[in-house]
Amino acid sequence: MPNREDIHYFGAGPARLPTSVLSRASTSLLNHNNTGLGLAEHSHRSTLSANIIANAASSFKTLLAVPEGYTLLFMQGGGTTQFSSVVYNLLGYWVEKRLRRYDGDLERVRKDLESARAEYVLTGGWSLKASQEAQRLLGEEKVSVVSDARKSNGGKWGVIAEEKEWKVEDVKSGKSIYTYFCDNETVDGVEFPDFPAVLREAAEEQAEGAEERLVVGDMSSNILSRAIDVKKFALIFAGAQKNVGVTGLTLVLVRDTILKTQPTTATLRALNLPIPPIMMHYPTLASNNSLYNTLPIFDVYIAGEVMSELLNAGGIPAISASATKKSSNIYKIIDDFPTVYSAVVTNASVRSRMNVTFRILKGKDGQDLEKEFFSAAEQRGLTGIKGHRSVGGARISCYNSITEEEVQLLANYMREFAQKQGHTYLALN
Numbered sequence: 184m185p186n187r188e189d190i191h192y193f194g195a196g197p198a199r200l201p202t203s204v205l206s207r208a209s210t211s212l213l214n215h216n217n218t219g220l221g222l223a224e225h226s227h228r229s230t231l232s233a234n235i236i237a238n239a240a241s242s243f244k245t246l247l248a249v250p251e252g253y254t255l256l257f258m259q260g261g262g263t264t265q266f267s268s269v270v271y272n273l274l275g276y277w278v279e280k281r282l283r284r285y286d287g288d289l290e291r292v293r294k295d296l297e298s299a300r301a302e303y304v305l306t307g308g309w310s311l312k313a314s315q316e317a318q319r320l321l322g323e324e325k326v327s328v329v330s331d332a333r334k335s336n337g338g339k340w341g342v343i344a345e346e347k348e349w350k351v352e353d354v355k356s357g358k359s360i361y362t363y364f365c366d367n368e369t370v371d372g373v374e375f376p377d378f379p380a381v382l383r384e385a386a387e388e389q390a391e392g393a394e395e396r397l398v399v400g401d402m403s404s405n406i407l408s409r410a411i412d413v414k415k416f417a418l419i420f421a422g423a424q425k426n427v428g429v430t431g432l433t434l435v436l437v438r439d440t441i442l443k444t445q446p447t448t449a450t451l452r453a454l455n456l457p458i459p460p461i462m463m464h465y466p467t468l469a470s471n472n473s474l475y476n477t478l479p480i481f482d483v484y485i486a487g488e489v490m491s492e493l494l495n496a497g498g499i500p501a502i503s504a505s506a507t508k509k510s511s512n513i514y515k516i517i518d519d520f521p522t523v524y525s526a527v528v529t530n531a532s533v534r535s536r537m538n539v540t541f542r543i544l545k546g547k548d549g550q551d552l553e554k555e556f557f558s559a560a561e562q563r564g565l566t567g568i569k570g571h572r573s574v575g576g577a578r579i580s581c582y583n584s585i586t587e588e589e590v591q592l593l594a595n596y597m598r599e600f601a602q603k604q605g606h607t608y609l610a611l612n
Contacts, residue, residue, distance in 0.1 A: 188202075193579050195370075195571070198425045199585065211484065236473065238487050238491075240257075243434065246493060246494060253438055255435070256469060257433070257473040258473070259432065260462075265401070267320065268420075269363065271458075272445070272463075278292060278446050278454065283444075300326065300358055301317050302327045302328075303328055303329065303362075304363065304379070306340065306368050306371070308370045341528050343375065349379075361396075361417065366405055367538070368538075370573065373528055376532050401420060404421075406426050408502060421433070427490065442466045445464075462476065502583055506583070507536055523604055525544055527542065538580050557569060557577075560593075565592065
């Protein structure tokens, strides 16, 4: 029976948590702060729970240097639920903003809706699913795919199409309801190196009445791994189970103007638009401090503890430097042994720092090396390295809780495995 320190888990999510956090959480689960009750037994509406929510929100905003004018919601349902929530709330904002501009003239809003589109940048499986949900709710004709990376890569994911090829609406036209992109594709190993330049125009909050581009960032697998300019986003969401905490908690950072500018149910019905379920209605959650229903406070507590440790470890600058170092270590081994490993993402500028994806090639005599690679790794306590079931291969997830020392152990193993095959070692400068 292995001990916890014997296992080095690189799974893509749920991801491993810091042992120090789990140790404190285990005590809290039995008797939180000597109250005689476990944290999971305390009322979600108690002062104790309110403080946990406030502390977690404060740590998150500090880590990302969130400016005034944004509210952090704690929700459930993972990033997949946000695929729907984004549609409801940002469409609602777009409608209400025009209704106020037109002094309540529904017919003018209805006319504008005819040419309005929700825009999606497709770079992998998750952005594809997000666009498909928007199509299900709004109809295919209301969703515009501004870029599909597969068209630039022989029908496969693994690249980000050049921005000059993107077909985004001119922000001045007012036709863009919002523009969504997935900052890091967990399955396919693609990550945007920076905020897309083509979306920068009017991405920050504009004066009342002015057209703006509402940019949605899906950051479920790279949140809190590098600095971001929050002002450029109308909304950012992330499932907690990779870099922040445990499965069951979702963080949604939303611009306050969106919360304050939403249509009535009667307006949505009059325009024949979908009405959001109450638990997906951001203003309802915000006005109840994320406590419209019973929020899993224990999950919020763990997220708060994780973020507190990140702050104490040097915050985003230290986290970002470590993420680059860890992923670069693995990519170097892959590139050094091209006769054994084949990178899924060949363009180094868009390689994910969080999820390194690659294939193990056939042996010199045609033998399948993949099973041997995974089996030998597991014997060394290197686990969670198989690729997503939909694509196969290998995937090394270098989330915040994974140490540089653990990545070095894996890199050493990969080097030894490749050298064992007797293939030529290529020293790349």
